[in-house]
Amino acid sequence: MAERIDVRYVATLARISLTDEEVERFGAQLGALLEHVAALGKLDVASVPATAQVVESRNVTRDDVSVPSLDRETVLDAAPHRQGAFVRVPRILTE
Amino acid sequence: MSLSVESTAAEIARAVNARDASAREITETFLRHVDAVDGAVGAYLRVEGELARAVAANVDARVGAGEGLPLAGVPLAVKDNMCLIGTKTTCGSRILENWTAPYTSTAVQRLLDAGCVPIGKTNLDEFAMGSSCENSALGVTRNPYALDRVPGGSSGGSAAAVAAREAAIGMGSDTGGSIREPGAFCNLVGFKPTYGRVSRYGLVAFASSLDQIGPLTRSVEDAALAYDAMAGHDPCDSTSLDRPLERTATALRDNLRGMRIGIVREFSLDKLDAPLRAAYERAYRDLEELGATLVDVALPTADYGIATYYLIAPAECSANLARFDGVRYGLQVAADDVNGMYERTRAAGFGPEVKRRVLIGTYALSSGYYDAYYVRAQKARTLVARDFASAFERCDLIASPATSCPAFALGAKSDPYSMYLMDYYTIPMSLAGLPALSVPCGWVEEGSATLPVGLQLCAPHFAEAVLLGAAHAYERTTRHAGRHAPRLEVRR
Numbered sequence: 185m186a187e188r189i190d191v192r193y194v195a196t197l198a199r200i201s202l203t204d205e206e207v208e209r210f211g212a213q214l215g216a217l218l219e220h221v222a223a224l225g226k227l228d229v230a231s232v233p234a235t236a237q238v239v240e241s242r243n244v245t246r247d248d249v250s251v252p253s254l255d256r257e258t259v260l261d262a263a264p265h266r267q268g269a270f271v272r273v274p275r276i277l278t279e
Numbered sequence: 280m281s282l283s284v285e286s287t288a289a290e291i292a293r294a295v296n297a298r299d300a301s302a303r304e305i306t307e308t309f310l311r312h313v314d315a316v317d318g319a320v321g322a323y324l325r326v327e328g329e330l331a332r333a334v335a336a337n338v339d340a341r342v343g344a345g346e347g348l349p350l351a352g353v354p355l356a357v358k359d360n361m362c363l364i365g366t367k368t369t370c371g372s373r374i375l376e377n378w379t380a381p382y383t384s385t386a387v388q389r390l391l392d393a394g395c396v397p398i399g400k401t402n403l404d405e406f407a408m409g410s411s412c413e414n415s416a417l418g419v420t421r422n423p424y425a426l427d428r429v430p431g432g433s434s435g436g437s438a439a440a441v442a443a444r445e446a447a448i449g450m451g452s453d454t455g456g457s458i459r460e461p462g463a464f465c466n467l468v469g470f471k472p473t474y475g476r477v478s479r480y481g482l483v484a485f486a487s488s489l490d491q492i493g494p495l496t497r498s499v500e501d502a503a504l505a506y507d508a509m510a511g512h513d514p515c516d517s518t519s520l521d522r523p524l525e526r527t528a529t530a531l532r533d534n535l536r537g538m539r540i541g542i543v544r545e546f547s548l549d550k551l552d553a554p555l556r557a558a559y560e561r562a563y564r565d566l567e568e569l570g571a572t573l574v575d576v577a578l579p580t581a582d583y584g585i586a587t588y589y590l591i592a593p594a595e596c597s598a599n600l601a602r603f604d605g606v607r608y609g610l611q612v613a614a615d616d617v618n619g620m621y622e623r624t625r626a627a628g629f630g631p632e633v634k635r636r637v638l639i640g641t642y643a644l645s646s647g648y649y650d651a652y653y654v655r656a657q658k659a660r661t662l663v664a665r666d667f668a669s670a671f672e673r674c675d676l677i678a679s680p681a682t683s684c685p686a687f688a689l690g691a692k693s694d695p696y697s698m699y700l701m702d703y704y705t706i707p708m709s710l711a712g713l714p715a716l717s718v719p720c721g722w723v724e725e726g727s728a729t730l731p732v733g734l735q736l737c738a739p740h741f742a743e744a745v746l747l748g749a750a751h752a753y754e755r756t757t758r759h760a761g762r763h764a765p766r767l768e769v770r771r
Binding site: 194202210216221222223224225227235236237238258259263265271278 | 382488514583589601604609611613614615619622625626629645652659660661699740
């Protein structure tokens with residue numbers, strides 16, 4: 185079960201840029217962890233359902249009515265860059 | 280009676296409700312003590328003196344108006360992954376270093392409603408990922424019983440604060456042992472309720488199917504009072520349990536007669552160093568002397584706990600921490616395009632342990648590996664839960680060590696996996712969502728240090744009253760906690 189992780193590819197999926205030193209170090213550490221978790225391969229789980237809820241399982245809904253929540257100004261003020269009623273981010277589309 | 284920083288939460292609340300003391304006086308007493316000792320301990324990331332004084336004045340006014348408050352004037356240490364409106368909530372991370380919470384978490388609010396006074400926000404392993412508090416990006420916390428040692432983690436700041444008498448109740452969150460392990464390391468009662476008993480609304484999420492808030496206190500009675508105030512359904516957390524609550528503070532016992540306590544075959548004490556083994560052998564004998572019948576129980580999957588946990592918790596963490604992207608709150612590092620901004624922000628904002636867990640979680644959830652890792656771990660989790668269900672057919676509680684060693688030296692565990700092993704005894708209960716606590720059960724000598732040891736007790740789902748009741752009987756008979764006091768350098 186244990187595999188060598190392509191750390192740079194996984195970091196791209198996770199949206200974290202890594203230095204070469206981090207790629208090396210995390211690669212070794214994550215590889216070691218995968219060797220430890222490979223022990224799970226010894227368990228016979230063929231007929232075991234995966235856990236979804238550990239305590240109780242029920243659907244949770246509420247009435248579709250609006251209730252007070254954080255006001256827009258408070259939420260916008262938390263953003264690193266806001267512009268009027270918007271959150272400002274760098275360019276998303278390239279030409 | 281005269282109150283001091285040595286007073287328990289129960290004593291403080293009784294005196295304030297009887298108007299023998301005021302919340303304002305108590306708050307000043309604790310703030311002075313924090314000022315004197317926290318330079319050495321480092322429990323608090325920020326002390327909120329002004330807020331504490333204002334809340335204390337309000338508590339005095341409420342008591343003056345005739346309100347009876349179960350925790351009137353009790354100084355509270357809040358782990359810095361719980362929101363308290365108007366104060367910073369950093370999670371011990373650079374990415375939230377300057378974020379101010381715009382609302383208050385349900386658990387904190389309920390303790391404030393019960394009369395608690397928030398002294399400040401406490402240090403933690405970054406986003407609660409760790410077992411020593413050393414993964415904090417924002418400060419070092421030391422064990423009040425040996426200042427060159429860790430307080431445990433991730434709720435190490437709250438544990439150190441209560442151990443150093445800088446608060447009477449500390450709020451912790453426990454995902455794989457983050458309340459129980461620091462409780463054991465700091466001579467405290469560290470109590471993780473059943474998953475869902477305490478609302479997670481306003482607790483910054485790490486692994487949502489495991490995270491649970493609970494108290495760290497210097498007595499079982501204080502833990503019960505804090506739990507009674509915090510627990511209960513909250514419409515803001517759809518996983519919070521909507522079922523009857525039994526008051527625990529009135530269910531405290533003074534013996535264990537008629538109780539069957541399971542001793543886990545796989546948790547053989549032979550694995551432990553002799554002094555620790557002796558402490559636990561003595562603890563098991565004490566349980567028997569209190570009237571309990573010890574029964575042998577098996578948890579065949581216990582040894583798979585760490586492997587299971589270190590797939591599930593990172594998987595959930597990688598999803599939960601995706602929200603820290605530099606857009607809506609927290610740190611943003613500039614770049615020409617939005618992907619570059621995400622990647623640089625998260626690279627600069629997260630510390631090494633958080634990055635490791637996000638990476639392993641992303642990997643375990645990625646296409647081609649999902650079934651082999653994540654789904655397999657969720658199936659193993661089912662087996663762990665079934666093991667406990669079988670064991671609890673034969674016993675009312677399970678007793679075990681809380682940790683495999685006492686508090687270790689700062690910097691002693693540089694290899695991540697050796698730190699993960701610290702949660703060996705606490706993870707299985709977390710995976711099964713069970714209520715469990717650590718209660719002081721003795722002391723061991725290491726070098727010049729005398730270090731506390733914690734006994735873990737675990738109960739079936741929802742049996743908090745049984746659990747705390749039994750822990751109280753054990754605590755009041757054995758009285759281990761009071762044998763040694765913290766060694767603190769007091770700054771005048």
